[in-house]
Amino acid sequence: MPKISAPTVAEHRAEQIRAILDAAHDLMKEGGALPAMGQVAARAGLARPSIYQYFPSRNDLLIALTEDMTPRWLEKVTAEMDAHSAPADRILIYLEANIRMVAAGDHAAGDALAAEPGVRELFDEHVRALHARLLEPLVHELERLGVTEATPVAMLLNAQLHAATGMLSRGTPADEVVRLLRDVVEPYLRTR
Structure with missing residues (x-):
């Protein structure tokens, strides 16, 4: 079972989603377009496959x-x-x-x-x-x-x-x- 970084699974999920959204927004401000999912995952501190647990596409x-x-x-x-x-x-x-x-x-x-x-x-x-x-x-x-x-x-x-x-x-x-x-x-x- 993966480790969670918050007191509850729901809080961990919310933190991960926030990190992904912030990473994607920052990358778009820098590059002007929606970056690849791997780039967003890397900026958010996640493995590339992990991002798809939160956003399938x-x-x-x-x-x-x-x-x-x-x-x-x-x-x-x-x-x-x-x-x-x-x-x-x-x-x-x-x-x-x-x-x-x-x-x-x-x-x-x-x-x-x-x-x-x-x-x-x-x-x-x-x-x-x-x-x-x-x-x-x-x-x-x-x-x-x-x-x-x-x-x-x-x-x-x-x-x-x-x-x-x-x-x-x-x-x-x-x-x-x-x-x-x-x-x-x-x-x-x-x-x-």
Whole structure:
């Protein structure tokens, strides 16, 4: 029987899963793509066959990474928003925080999912559900601002955010992307 490094088997399993997810996320930030399972296992301090006890395939690992990333992403974004009280300011910070996190490489799992051949089509519904969760703070602040069709407007702002992050991948500095997006969005928010 293998040794466990925690008081219970469940805690050991949770620690191993956390180590695998952290290792995969770090490798993706470094390399920009989902690494081979052997690389993830080595970074997590596991034998290559052991990783398959937790994630039977790269796709399973990628799904787990995106599911793990979403609450942490939301926590970071909302923590930055919480430093402000006015809905317009909170919306601008929401957009800026997302751009800065993408620029820092925090969106590596999402980028890997989009780049993995055939995976996007398989998990399109899963990705839509995750993106809907990420839009919740934006929808809430638009409602506070008095926007009657908050969800469609949030989707339009998200499309602008997506275009802005595309500029990052083409080499535009994050500060410039933030400035340009503010130039487009802020006049609308300030007239509400």
